[in-house]
Amino acid sequence: MSVLEVSDIGISFGGLVAVDGVSFAVEPGEVFSIIGPNGAGKTTLFNLVTGIYRPQRGSVALDGETITGLSPYLLVRRGMARTFQNLQIFFRMTALENVMVGCHLAERSSLLADLLGLPSVSRQNRITRTAALALLERVGLAAYADRPAGSLSYGVLKRLEIARALAANPRLLLLDEPAAGCNAVETETLDALICAIARDGVAVVLIEHDMKLVMKISNRVLVLAQGRRLAEGPPQSVRNDPAVIAAYLGDHGSREADRAQH
Template identity: 50%
Template sequence: MPDTTPAKKALLEVDDVTIKFGGLTAMDSVSFQIREGEILGLIGPNGAGKTTCFNVMTGVYQATSGEVRLDGVSLAGRRRHKITQLGLARTFQNIRLFKSMTVLENVMVGADAHSKVGFFDALFRLPRHRRTEEEALAKAKGLLDLVGIKARHDELAANLSYGEQRRLEIARAMATGPKLLCLDEPAAGFNPAEKVQLMQLIKKVRDQGYTVLLIEHDMKLVMGVTDRIVVLEFGKKIAEGTPAEIRDNPAVIAAYLGVDEEDAS
């Protein structure tokens, strides 16, 4: 029986994006969408263009041609903090925390991305400032509870284990109130047990109403947590579909195994 469930709205649209660095084409006319409420995996062999694509979305690079839109709004020419305010948050492959700040303070920094409190509100601790601060504190503690490190909220971020620092970075990104949460290699450095826990956390984040983009090398994790997958190779999109469709796609098999497509089919 055919699936009659209506397709969800496209939250992020990558529309015919090309990026060139001198004579090198890092992305070549790539198009795909991320739908509201889904977990989309962006995968490909080393050098496929995944990180370049990620950096275009988040304002690190500007597209040579084509466009990225978030909730219908073009991200072209926007600074990174403006893109965050529009609702796109990211974590990094190399963890970037404020190590000399507490766990709770790190998350509060994320919450400040949408603060409407002015200088004089803060200077004189006017009611609006106090109310905003209390709301941000409650939200930060709730996020730390969600990612499983609430008990360590008073610890310095530097004192957390590697896995806990990963969880803290996710909580800080979520504190910005994103429409789309982008996770860049979140399982890097994890052991198998930690990867299972990460899969559970990503699903829990989605269940809280977030849309998630996942760049990840661990294929078992990607296949186990995503709703759809986009595959890049040498800057081009070579496949898109469900995990089951991608697993059996000859072009994807050829890209990862380095064999001809005909041999993989």
């Protein structure tokens, strides 16, 4: 069974059709990339899948159960997590504290226990801290645990966001331009991290403009243009599709994609 099934989904804003009848499915452990020119509807599609927007047509299913229009917090509880194109980091908190925030779904203490300062709260905080440290280790940031997030580089913050998303123990992880603003070394680190997450059985869906990264790590690629599906398939077939080259990749992007295969 597919982890994620999107069927004929669409939405308009005023007279503008932002996403027009898009369908796709993602399997466990798969890296599924969504590419296309600016304004193609990629982030809008993410917002429809993750409950930020309610679709005007079509449906979304997670593990075979319809979740269309559910609020984002309910989707997180059901196994979906995402990061955003613009960093959503608590800059005055440490890296560890940022990840601990993401662990709240697994916590068993109550508001009353927190107010009364019961021993169960201290026990839960220790459990949460241990879990957050393990997640920082998983993304290669254990050494930054006690550093204020505001002092960290952009590439490190991108991995920190992924660690916090993983704190929800998702089966489906959506990444909105994880490599944007990263240098070559940071992108290579993200490449390895995303592949490792997928090897653990998590389905990864990403929006990305770095064609070298997309073609290197993706199992399948969906190309959007003007809110519609232009092409879908393995990276090799997508990068050689004349319609994709004309609408998005162009000569430069095609060469970048070609280099990723070697």
